[in-house]
Amino acid sequence: MRAEESARPDRLFADPFAAELAGDAGRAALAAYRAATALSLPIIEVRTRFFDEAFARAWAAGIRQFVLLAAGMDARAYRLPWPAGTRVFEVDQPEVLAAKAERLAQARPQCERVAVATDLAGDWPHALLAAGFDRSQRSLWLVEGLLQYLDAQVVAALFARVEGLSAPGSRLLYDVVGRALLESPGLAPTLRMMHELGAPWRFATDEPARLIGEHGWDAVVTNPAALAAEWGRWPFPTLPPDATGAPRGHMVEASKP
Template identity: 65%
Template sequence: MNPVATTGLLVASIRSEESLRPDRLFEDPFAAALSGDEGRAALAAYRAAVGPSIPIIEVRTRFFDEAITRASTAGVRQFVILAAGMDARAYRLSWAEKTRVFEVDQSQVMTHKERTLEGVPARCARVSIASNLADDWPRALAASGHDARAPTCWLVEGLLQYLEAGMVEELFARMDALSSPRSRLLYDVVGRTLLASPMAAPVLRFMNELGAPWRYGTDQPATLVEGRGWQAALTDPARIGAEWGRWPFPPGPSGAPGFPLGALVEATKEG
């Protein structure tokens, strides 16, 4: 797989390990198979290069699981996971009746997932769309049955840092154009200050060497949606990680200028 796709295998390996913990934040019974040897090797290389890391992937996975449940409870019945990678939520979460989950990613990624999980029934109407996000995926999404007149919950997890700023802008414009009022948009952002901090240097170096450099970060993540008519709620992953008993140090001063952090965002379209 290409380097960015390999990071999806690495994330699956982390989710697999989390699922075995007695104090696990979630359970993903498909992550080990989806990760495979390549994902486990990538995680071992990451840890050798970076050392002990904070449980950001574990925390954001739990957070987005709960945010998806909130959207479903609010009546949303179509979900779109962009750059879906090895995300197994269509198989492991409890979905309301008549829910459709559209997964969009490159052909080789989707093929790997479907071969690995062959014979495993999804717990919703899962729709696989093989498309690069630089291509016309909105057309492919519409052709696959997405209804832009009905509320959609979008999930953009672990993606934005790999994109150029212009592509981030285009991605959010496309999602907004396909979102009716009461739609939800879930995404995570690496802070620009964090990218420039010494603590991020080993991670950035590893990702550069892997061929998947981190390019994008912002310290104002709500501005990606608020100018388009969305209300955004920001969550500090350190704060909820500490509440769940899993953050390795006390959370810092959220919102303090110059303090390096990222954000988990849950936005709702007004109207």
């Protein structure tokens, strides 16, 4: 999806590494996804642009330490114009980081990139600290496209660990689906497909800010559909923010006082 978006004349971002990272298997998976769903909405494209802009806001605030949890095939370390002195920690399973390194063997990151090969189900804070993460410095954390795959208690533990590692002034970006969206008939084909792929969606919430707000962080929630409409990319009328029971997702930008 990021590769296709990058080829559009009205693209929301440019990711010159996405096509290589996706490979034939990624393109086949996308084709199967589209065959199984009646409608493909630009959520990932909007989310990518939104988080890119949030990274830029963090740079402007002087943050130079970034952590990408479950980094996957994220190419931001390679494609964004990082300020000098920036360190980006990419945390993911060893086999994921190895596949990524193989596909990007000829590319060079635009920052100091530190790969942290560990499973988020284990003691990843220890691995992150051992890799050089400085908990006394302000950080920006990215949790993109992950929470829906986790159990509720794992989500709670993840945010508690982020809180424990974050200096005052740190920031956190994440996205999460609402309960009505997870339970909507329109999403059922996608959910069936994800279950067949071995990655079922488990978690949703209608109180996205509370996930980190209960740790004292200030959080601002953005509706990706509203942002997509603002950018001319949403095929439906947007619902008012106070509409109850509507299927929706959430993007959150939070900061620690």
